[in-house]
Amino acid sequence: MEKVTQLLGEVNVEEHKQEKNYKNLLGKFGSLFALIILMIVLTFLSDKFLTVTNLMNIARQSTINALLALGMLLPILTAGIDLSVGSILAVSIMVMGVVSVTMGMHPILGILVCLLVGAGFGLLNGVLLTKLRLPHPFISTLGTMNIARGLALIITGAAPIAGFPYMIQYFGSEYVGPIPVSFVVVLVIYFIFHIFLTRSQTGRYIYAIGGNKEAARLSGINVDRVLIIVYTLSGLMAGLAGLMMVGRVNSAFPLAGSGYELDAIAAVIIGGASFFGGVGTVWGTLVGVLIIAVLRNGLNLLNVSADLQMAVIGVVIIVAVFVDVLRQRRSKASS
Amino acid sequence: MTKPLLEVKEIYKSFANNHVLKGVNFNVLPGEVHVLLGENGAGKSTLIKILTGAYSMDKGTIHWEGQAVKIHTPIEAMELGIATIYQELNVIKELTVYENIFLGREVKNSKMGLLNRKQMIEKAQDLLIRLGQNPKLATVPLGQLGLGQQQLVEIAKALILEAKLIIMDEPTSCLSGREVEQLYKIVDQLREEGISIIFISHRLEEIQRLGDRITILRDGYSVETLPVSETKPDEWIELMVGRSLEEKFPKKQFERGDVGFSLKGFTVEASHAPIDLDVHYGEIVGLSGLVGAGRTELARAIFGADKRAGGKIVIDGKEVKITNPRQAIDAGIAFITEDRKSEGLLLDLPLDINVCLANMKKFAGRTKLLNLNKMKEQAKRYVKEMQIRPNNIELNARNFSGGNQQKVVIAKWLCTNAKVFIFDEPTRGIDVGAKVEVYRLMNKLVEEGKIVIMISSDLPEILGMCDRVIVMNTGRITADLPIAQATQEQVMKAATIGL
Structure with missing residues (x-):
């Protein structure tokens, strides 16, 4: 009798496993399917869509949001948020403009300063959150969002800076064959982040903190340190996104990146990350970024007005999250 | 023999391929403390959720006061007179005791439709006295009370509903010794008032102290219903785990070192x-x-x-x-x-x-x-x-x-x-x-x-x-x-x- 129940138990576990795998598959690749379907539909609707030029265009247009969203993924994985990335982007490129254009220093120094300013503001976010114990990153990053934007405007008295040296413009404007350099940078950085999040201690701790902060702390994880790293990396990505932007438009202006944080959040969420932390992947985020970029591009090709585009993207965010809610409800009910 | 208040027959429930309930039968008499005992995963929680309308059953019947009923939502369960006190209390700490008791069924003035606080406070005070508590607690924010008293507020909520059956899911697991004693007394009192209680517990002494009958669940089946006073905990455990446990406490002695x-x-x-x-x-x-x-x-x-x-x-x-x-x-x-x-x-x-x-x-x-x-x-x-x-x-x-x-x-x-x-x-x-x-x-x-x-x-x-x-x-x-x-x-x- 005992043996029979044991056997039955094992069979059940097997079935459970298979179903789980099937669900995991949908969960993991659900947004990828959506992207593919979207691309197929657009291919039929417009003969300009599926061309090398247009696809590379999409790749180039998506790079800034790709970097911001990748940075944003980290705070969201810890059940936090970073509202300041758009403003950090602006202040980083303004400082870079002053260093490399106004002061005429070496472009490499300019690039370094740009990244450092970004990382520095991220560090500030992390410190405000963990050392001053502000109750939620929504508040600390809302503060730095305004501080950074204010500084970006103050630096040149709101004037834009143009005429960056070629080396700085290179990343945002050049191509390797048909592929934009900026997109290559994105893929490399995404790969590094993928390894970081899945294979490093700190990376796994980020998920653990998002899953259960107190359990993580009581397991000996230095939660403050991890959070500071998370926000610093988010700021660093904002600085890097700024570098790409300067290459693309050949100028730095203090209102650059306004509202970009919201696109980044949208991409992360469409890409399957949970706002409650602990769930989300680098590749999901990339798919989220591409869905937004393809959608924008497609709607442009179809001559849909920018205003309507905004509304469509709003609908996509809601549908994407709703599908996720449905999926989770089902998997919870079955457990 | 008295007619059962609640009778549950052949309840089945699965989630996808996971068969959680595979034929549960039991009944609850008026004024009875009926204990449900089973290992984790035996199906107790699912059963409770079916009785309170949180889940729907796949197969089976529920009779309430002799009538076949279908319970689709928690509100329908409440309307029948089934109240549940979960392990995690459903209370709002920022609100006062009386506000918690009347949450969702506030008493209003007939003319203006505004809240009739005076009447709610008076009723809450009556309830507190009935539960052996200081009536002054009615206007105290609930968060200032201990867990035991917060739980009593949940019981008061059930009484306001004029519940005939109160389901208590491991109610003593978070209480201190004195609070536990107080709860036992209240359970005794409710039983005397003719209210039935389904009591879920892992604590054998407490089952012996409180229970009238006990239904044992194993692997989604109801194995047996027994009178508590005529049986021994060892028998229950044997039924519950499907084998006899040699010892409850397998203590081993070792030499005491440095x-x-x-x-x-x-x-x-x-x-x-x-x-x-x-x-x-x-x-x-x-x-x-x-x-x-x-x-x-x-x-x-x-x-x-x-x-x-x-x-x-x-x-x-x-x-x-x-x-x-x-x-x-x-x-x-x-x-x-x-x-x-x-x-x-x-x-x-x-x-x-x-x-x-x-x-x-x-x-x-x-x-x-x-x-x-x-x-x-x-x-x-x-x-x-x-x-x-x-x-x-x-x-x-x-x-x-x-x-x-x-x-x-x-x-x-x-x-x-x-x-x-x-x-x-x-x-x-x-x-x-x-x-x-x-x-x-x-x-x-x-x-x-x-x-x-x-x-x-x-x-x-x-x-x-x-x-x-x-x-x-x-x-x-x-x-x-x-x-x-x-x-x-x-x-x-x-x-x-x-x-």
């Missing part, structure tokens, strides 16, 4: 008297006391989870510096927290990271990258050794039953190679079979030369498993009794002295 762990002049809060404590190898030391006696606070301070006011921690004769959990873990301390869901587990992450979390560096290779296969292997090994079910490390911790979750938490600490194990209420809310496994594990730890300290509010467990009982009371130690001299009365006396 002192391995001590506290010297240890103060959690500056206002408390300093604590001195020596724990020897080969013994299990039990920390007993009422809820709020400062046991968990002491453990947290030792572990560096909270700051301490002063004092030294000594392991193997050497003082160790501990100001945060990392240092505690590095010093060889493991702390199995009381609340595994909020402090122990990453519920929405799979077992491998849960098991390896406290000692991740063990899995980092020369390149500093984690060896994911090694982590999975480790998790698989513990799943096998500790018989964690289901044996699938890809599942998230949430999908395991309480007893198996507790094993996962313990596995996490075994993975750190700790030397000192502090267990805080290690068997709370887990079934008898899993309890015995936890006890066996403690034996094994002692045998392997570890220091084991167990905080527990379950006195039989302390008396059954420990070699020495330390009693705490308002932050200090009021008794240190070798097990041979420890009796229930003595421990309770030390726990309540001066209160």
